[in-house]
Amino acid sequence: MNPREGALITLYEINEKEAFSNIALNKELRRNSYNQLDKNLLTELVYGALENQIYIDYIIGQFSTFAIKQMNPYTLNLLRLGIYQLLFLNKVPSFAAVNETVNLSKKYCKKTTGFINGVLRNVQRNMKNIKLPNPEENIVKYLSVKYSHPEWLVKTFLNNFDKDFAEELLKANNTKPELYFRINTLKISIDDCIRLLTDEGYTVKQSSLIKEAVVVKGLQNIEQSNLYKKGYIQIQDFSSMLVAKILDPKEGEYVIDVCSAPGGKTTHMAQIMNNKGTIIARDIHEHKLKLVERNAQRLGIKIINTENFSGNNLDEKLLNMADKVLVDAPCSGLGIIRRKPEIKYRKQDEDIKSITAMQYDILKNAAKYVKIGGELVYSTCTINTRENEDIVQKFLKDNPNYVLININEEYKDFLPGEHNNGTVQLYPNLHNTDGFFISKIKRIK
Numbered sequence: 492m493n494p495r496e497g498a499l500i501t502l503y504e505i506n507e508k509e510a511f512s513n514i515a516l517n518k519e520l521r522r523n524s525y526n527q528l529d530k531n532l533l534t535e536l537v538y539g540a541l542e543n544q545i546y547i548d549y550i551i552g553q554f555s556t557f558a559i560k561q562m563n564p565y566t567l568n569l570l571r572l573g574i575y576q577l578l579f580l581n582k583v584p585s586f587a588a589v590n591e592t593v594n595l596s597k598k599y600c601k602k603t604t605g606f607i608n609g610v611l612r613n614v615q616r617n618m619k620n621i622k623l624p625n626p627e628e629n630i631v632k633y634l635s636v637k638y639s640h641p642e643w644l645v646k647t648f649l650n651n652f653d654k655d656f657a658e659e660l661l662k663a664n665n666t667k668p669e670l671y672f673r674i675n676t677l678k679i680s681i682d683d684c685i686r687l688l689t690d691e692g693y694t695v696k697q698s699s700l701i702k703e704a705v706v707v708k709g710l711q712n713i714e715q716s717n718l719y720k721k722g723y724i725q726i727q728d729f730s731s732m733l734v735a736k737i738l739d740p741k742e743g744e745y746v747i748d749v750c751s752a753p754g755g756k757t758t759h760m761a762q763i764m765n766n767k768g769t770i771i772a773r774d775i776h777e778h779k780l781k782l783v784e785r786n787a788q789r790l791g792i793k794i795i796n797t798e799n800f801s802g803n804n805l806d807e808k809l810l811n812m813a814d815k816v817l818v819d820a821p822c823s824g825l826g827i828i829r830r831k832p833e834i835k836y837r838k839q840d841e842d843i844k845s846i847t848a849m850q851y852d853i854l855k856n857a858a859k860y861v862k863i864g865g866e867l868v869y870s871t872c873t874i875n876t877r878e879n880e881d882i883v884q885k886f887l888k889d890n891p892n893y894v895l896i897n898i899n900e901e902y903k904d905f906l907p908g909e910h911n912n913g914t915v916q917l918y919p920n921l922h923n924t925d926g927f928f929i930s931k932i933k934r935i936k
């Protein structure tokens with residue numbers, strides 16, 4: 492299959508059927524036998540067009556006689572792919588970007604072939620004269636178009652940070668994240684795993700802060716690799732590994748993970764506990780709990796018991812039972828836009844209110860499972876004070892039996908960069924990790 496056609500099908504799934512980009516892309520890559528070069532081009536086209544969608548749509552608006560809302564989805568997504576190639580992909584000659592897109596339109600939207608050809612040729616001729624909105628007149632609109640973030644999100648960042656920081660963050664959200672792995676020390680030593688990888692010709696960069704965290708350059712089709720199948724590695728960002736490190740569960744402890752799927756942090760906790768003790772791993776989606784079980788099995792973990800249970804409900808059986816509790820709460824995901832650019836377009840400011848209500852409920856219930864002297868970590872993969880600091884502050888105010896542990900003092904050996912208060916907020920632009928919030932709370936009475 493032609494990779495441009497694969498990109499069109501994938502983009503259609505994401506934009507029209509609300510599929511997640513990583514899932515839609517993997518489905519397409521598995522469905523057809525692409526060679527490695529075609530896989531790379533398809534991936535680049537999908538993520539590139541998606542990351543820059545507001546900018547590209549702004550350009551379509553300047554060169555099209557039809558409003559975007561009037562276009563059929565294939566026409567619109569083909570224009571996006573064509574314009575992305577024209578403006579961002581130097582390796583694709585302009586004539587190829589136009590001709591290949593027009594050819595595809597003959598199969599998917601025959602009636603608009605002439606229109607697509609016209610818009611693309613117009614863009615091709617005027618590429619050098621494209622003007623962004625004037626930042627002096629409207630900074631929100633300017634940043635929104637330039638970095639393809641919806642205006643409400645630009646406003647949120649401008650409310651939380653100064654303009655330069657907000658712009659750096661918007662820019663970083665359109666970059667490619669480094670791919671981290673966690674070496675599963677239950678199955679292989681860190682040194683042996685690094686040796687295996689280097690012997691196979693890969694360049695391995697080990698984190699100085701978390702020894703089991705490595706970046707491996709050039710490793711592709713990871714889930715098909717022997718290392719993965721044998722359970723030697725787990726794909727997990729550095730920021731996510733930091734969570735289990737900070738919760739710091741010990742061998743033999745009783746741990747409850749109230750939002751555990753697909754199991755990145757739960758399996759890391761089991762690794763830190765040396766596969767001794769008990770972890771209750773809960774979630775509300777049965778199919779996602781299966782992923783936790785599959786990961787645990789592949790990684791050789793025996794101490795995880797999965798349970799389908801909503802954190803919004805209180806489980807009387809578990810009151811005061813746990814040495815450690817993890818609340819890795821469902822959130823707006825504004826810290827992982829680099830991995831899932833569609834998040835930018837799906838969330839609305841109004842969604843945040845219902846998310847924070849759920850987060851508070853889950854935290855409030857989960858805290859009751861902590862025994863006196865036990866500890867809880869509340870974390871999210873978002874950059875939004877309302878879902879992070881505000882939730883923790885409200886909880887501490889309403890619940891005097893719990894205190895905040897200053898992570899920056901206790902865990903400074905693990906932390907990248909400087910953090911000002913007792914909690915940690917990581918940013919893609921500052922720390923080159925996902926945007927993550929981590930806080931630690933102790934039950935004292």
Ligand SMILES: C[S@@+](CC[C@H](N)C(=O)[O-])C[C@H]1O[C@@H](n2cnc3c(N)ncnc32)[C@H](O)[C@@H]1O
Binds near residue numbers: 731752757779800820
């Ligand atoms: C941020 S993800 C957890 C990621 C996981 N801790 C990991 O490291 O792989 C949040 C999870 O919460 C689950 N979830 C959503 N609402 C929930 C609820 N009310 N109770 C429990 N889990 C919930 C989602 O299905 C999702 O798997």
